Amino acid sequence: MSSETSGNRIERKPFEGEMYDVMGGCARWEIKVHDHGLVALCDVMPRMAPVGKSADFAIVQAARVSYGEGTKQVNEDRGLIRYLARHRHTTPFEMVEFKFHHVMPIFIARQWIRHRTANVNEYSARYSIVRDRFYRPDLENVRKQSKTNRQGGEEPIDESTAKEFLAYLEKVEAHYADYQSLMDKGVSRELARIGLPVNVYTEWYWKIDLHNLMHFLSLRMDAHAQQEIRDYATAMFELVRPIVPIAAEAFEDYHTKALHLTRLEIEAIRAGKPLDTTNKREAAEWEEKKKKLGM
Numbered sequence: 001m002s003s004e005t006s007g008n009r010i011e012r013k014p015f016e017g018e019m020y021d022v023m024g025g026c027a028r029w030e031i032k033v034h035d036h037g038l039v040a041l042c043d044v045m046p047r048m049a050p051v052g053k054s055a056d057f058a059i060v061q062a063a064r065v066s067y068g069e070g071t072k073q074v075n076e077d078r079g080l081i082r083y084l085a086r087h088r089h090t091t092p093f094e095m096v097e098f099k100f101h102h103v104m105p106i107f108i109a110r111q112w113i114r115h116r117t118a119n120v121n122e123y124s125a126r127y128s129i130v131r132d133r134f135y136r137p138d139l140e141n142v143r144k145q146s147k148t149n150r151q152g153g154e155e156p157i158d159e160s161t162a163k164e165f166l167a168y169l170e171k172v173e174a175h176y177a178d179y180q181s182l183m184d185k186g187v188s189r190e191l192a193r194i195g196l197p198v199n200v201y202t203e204w205y206w207k208i209d210l211h212n213l214m215h216f217l218s219l220r221m222d223a224h225a226q227q228e229i230r231d232y233a234t235a236m237f238e239l240v241r242p243i244v245p246i247a248a249e250a251f252e253d254y255h256t257k258a259l260h261l262t263r264l265e266i267e268a269i270r271a272g273k274p275l276d277t278t279n280k281r282e283a284a285e286w287e288e289k290k291k292k293l294g295m
């Protein structure tokens, strides 16, 4: 039922106090990633914030429904946000949302799409022609297979093998000409595309709330994530940091730059003894943590 037919009257209340646009009146903020990639922040909720505050205010506003009005001083807002972040009281962080435009290779999009808590609308290669854009790492970023992590690459491989790898990509990308000529002969776009390599670029609009974005970033900015998706995640964090500086700082302090200790690790520290495990990977992880702790 529309408000016209229901007879309900809509009361339109103006903002209290002076407000400003958290994106400074811009349509987008962009960061280029690699040769053809892009992370663009297109919109934020709340878009308007009280002068003197950041979009962090929406987190505090929601949290105060649970904790009562209290004081409205900015420094106390900071204390409240940091408390919420430490204690994983996450729903107030869901009151802030971001809409991004991403341009990335399909192999990155496949990892990215595993994160189910975003709203996505992707370029259709059934409807439109895939553009002639391919990701190629720089020569010095052609990485060797890691010996310790089966899923990862580590230091750069020798230059001659790196060049051979790039020549292999060039050969695969040359199939783009076949893709075009087969469509010219009448093959449907939805089938012609299936021979394209996974380093071809796709793009989408991606909307997510701050809580789920932080979850995404904690996994994809981490050293265990593939370098290429980390480059995108880092760019996204750079874009949101000025919008929610207090939450971003708390996220680093309590999550990405913090360290989680297991029961066995706490016992090893207390007893001043090696970790009580026969699991090699767990022992290696403990060695990494000890380095971070300066032990």
Ligand SMILES: Cc1cc2nc3c(=O)[nH]c(=O)nc-3n(C[C@H](O)[C@H](O)[C@H](O)COP(=O)(O)OP(=O)(O)OC[C@H]3O[C@@H](n4cnc5c(N)ncnc54)[C@H](O)[C@@H]3O)c2cc1C
Binding pocket: 114, 115, 116, 117, 118, 151, 212, 215, 216, 219, 220, 224, 225, 226
């Ligand atoms: C370094 C790395 C390596 C990986 N390797 C592999 C791999 O080899 N193979 C592979 O298949 N995947 C792999 N993944 C993907 C990984 O297993 C997760 O699918 C991905 O990181 C998304 O995590 P998520 O489910 O926590 O995130 P999201 O989908 O964003 O979900 C956020 C949170 O919401 C909750 N949630 C969302 N949907 C559900 C649901 N249906 N039921 C219950 N809770 C839900 C969960 O608490 C979840 O943590 C890898 C990820 C990383 C970071």
